[in-house]
Amino acid sequence: MSTSNVKVVNRVVSVEGLRKSYGDRERLHGISFEVRAGEILGFLGTNGAGKTTTIEILEGYRPYNGGSVSVLGVNPAHATRAWRNRIGLVLQECELDPVYTVRETVTIFSRYFRRATDVAATIEAVGLSSKANDRVGQLSGGQKRRLDVAVGLVGDPEILFLDEPTTGLDPIARREMWTMIEGLRDAGKTIFLTTHYMDEAEHLADRIIILRDGEIAAQGTAEELSATLGHQTAITFDAVAGLNLDELRVVMGRPVSLVDGLVHFESADVQHDLRTLLRWARKGHVTLANLQAVQPSLDDVFVQLAGESVGDRREVEP
Numbered sequence: 001m002s003t004s005n006v007k008v009v010n011r012v013v014s015v016e017g018l019r020k021s022y023g024d025r026e027r028l029h030g031i032s033f034e035v036r037a038g039e040i041l042g043f044l045g046t047n048g049a050g051k052t053t054t055i056e057i058l059e060g061y062r063p064y065n066g067g068s069v070s071v072l073g074v075n076p077a078h079a080t081r082a083w084r085n086r087i088g089l090v091l092q093e094c095e096l097d098p099v100y101t102v103r104e105t106v107t108i109f110s111r112y113f114r115r116a117t118d119v120a121a122t123i124e125a126v127g128l129s130s131k132a133n134d135r136v137g138q139l140s141g142g143q144k145r146r147l148d149v150a151v152g153l154v155g156d157p158e159i160l161f162l163d164e165p166t167t168g169l170d171p172i173a174r175r176e177m178w179t180m181i182e183g184l185r186d187a188g189k190t191i192f193l194t195t196h197y198m199d200e201a202e203h204l205a206d207r208i209i210i211l212r213d214g215e216i217a218a219q220g221t222a223e224e225l226s227a228t229l230g231h232q233t234a235i236t237f238d239a240v241a242g243l244n245l246d247e248l249r250v251v252m253g254r255p256v257s258l259v260d261g262l263v264h265f266e267s268a269d270v271q272h273d274l275r276t277l278l279r280w281a282r283k284g285h286v287t288l289a290n291l292q293a294v295q296p297s298l299d300d301v302f303v304q305l306a307g308e309s310v311g312d313r314r315e316v317e318p
Helices: 051-058 102-110 119-125 141-153 171-186 198-204 222-228 245-252 270-284 298-306 310-316
Strands: 011-022 025-036 040-045 066-071 087-090 159-163 190-194 207-212 215-220 233-238 257-259 262-267 292-294
Touching: 011 051, 025 051, 025 066, 025 190, 025 207, 025 215, 040 051, 040 198, 051 066, 051 159, 051 190, 087 141, 102 119, 102 141, 119 141, 119 171, 141 159, 141 171, 171 190, 171 198, 198 298, 207 222, 207 298, 215 222, 215 298, 222 298, 233 270, 245 262, 245 270, 262 270
Parallel strands: 040 190, 040 207, 087 159, 159 190
Antiparallel strands: 011 025, 011 066, 207 215, 233 262, 233 292, 257 262
16 A cells, blocks of 8 residues: 555654653653654743653653553663753753863863754844854843753754743743744754743643643644633624613623623634624714734633643533
8 A cells, every 4th residue: 555645643752651750759740742743842841740740751861660662762761871861951940061162062062962053043042143252141031041042952952851941031032932942843843842931832832731730731733722611702892872781682682791892702713704794883873993803822721721630621622
């Protein structure tokens, strides 16, 4: 049989039924997921959800009690130096020597790898070429974070683990870091991203996993997660004198409320409902001032999941 039309998904990370216990307390309860080649996977979770435990298992720094784990085709629990040469790590806090220059720092770390990238090219890739001769201690917070990424990249890893890459950065530095991370993905790098910023995950991640109480509460794209939880787009506009809400409810076929001077209703089919609303407004000569259609954010999804247990969700799922 010809396989020319068969799409093969290259799994860089494969986790099946992963369990981890500390004494009598089980932290991970049989979680399963994968990371595909060339994607950014956002790995989110509340404090104590088991996120750090999972990451350290994937990086080969923590043993596990059950299930199977494969990273680049290797069990991290039995990792060799050759395997470590294929992964890159950017920890949440990196204390690089402030005395060395940017170039000296990247050069030092390049010597740990068998297949190191060109030092100058690596520095350029993270946008620090103009700072190559500056000492680490002279860099801004955002520039130091870029240097952390350069150190993680200099071994030319097939997967890069990014742990809270923008914590403590100002808004401009955060956006610059986002652009750099997107550039790494576009260059073919696979990125395992952990972050507490929902807007960051929503902007960067191709897929998202939300971990809660040692179990996967939800996974998918930001749009899929929102749809799965039943979130709808909120349509609002300024209320005007003489507005007949009962008539609008009949026209829209759904509840319509008035909150703080705004007419509000929710829609699962935005285009259809906006057309209906515009026809009604035109017919009744109603001005739809400040008309907005606001889609639910990943933050809404995360807050909803954080407010309920995984067991509660399972009871209502088919």
